[in-house]
Amino acid sequence: MKKIAMTLLLIFSLLLFSCAKTPERGADINYKQGFPDLSIEYLGNAQEYQSRSFDLPVLIHNNLAYDIENVAVTILGFDKHYVELFSTQENIESLEGKSIFNDGGGKEELLFNGKLGSLLPGARKEAQNYRIYARYDSKVEFTPSICVTGQLTGYDTFAGGCQFQPEVTFKGQGAPLGVTRLQIIPRQGRAVELRMLIENKGKGNVGSVSLGAAALGGKPMSCEFRGTEPQETSLFSFESEQKNVDLLCTGFLSGENPYHTALLVELFYDYEINVQQTLTILE
Secondary structure, X not given: OHHHHHHHHHHHHHHHHHHHHOOOOOOOOOOOOOOOOOEEEEOOOOEEEOOOEEEEEEEEEOOOOXXXXXXXXXXXXXXXXXXXXXXXXXXXXXXXXXXXXXXXXXXXXXXXXXXXXXXXXXXXXXXXXXXXXXXXXXXXXXXOEEEEOOOOOOOOOOOXXXXXXXXXXXXXXXXXXXEEEEEEEEEOOOEEEEEXXXXXXXXXXXXXXXXXXXXXXOEEOEEEEOOOXXXXXXXXXXXXXXXXXXXXXXXXXXXXXOEEEEEEEEEEEEEEEEEEEEEEEEO
């Protein structure tokens, strides 16, 4: 009886130990890195027969580390003689981003209905190229811990326990738009100038980007996008195919020696991405 009790106690201890050591799924994954894109997938047939009704199913998948909102999915490019859609646009209010609570990101399937016309006399088939566009609103957060210094020259790199680097590069924050380079420039009066290169590394285009919260060490910073009008320094509109913009911020330090502090820059933007598809109509 004593041996059975010892065996049960040993089994219970092993189970308890294994449970304590098993990490939660996704708990050790940093989703806010890289430059993921929204994905658009056509789920229907690549070929359909003429003169009949048909469905065009589209899957929208949010691979970003942030929620997206006001998603408008539009289909353009069909010749109405061959393909007529009853509605060319469908909307999604929001899709959840990737996180420890949803490591796959939000997905939603949309269904476009329409009818197919007839082929021209003697034609065996007709290939119709079209594009699926997805436009959405989202945000990106830049929240590194950085080493700053109030020393204008001759940096005493280890005086405060961190090594000051005047320029640091980054590999994205979990969205197609992100900060890729940070320059840290000490100024007089314990001020520091932060120059950030914001780049669109995705396959789509940015409409505009606006500044949300901006703080260094918990204290608000003054910031402006370079190349904007004086009255619109917190909003920047991208030109067609433009891929980057500089953001200049000024903050104040609590000392002269190098030390680590938290940086927060929040950016709101709208984005559009599209994919090309082909529908072949058969006789």
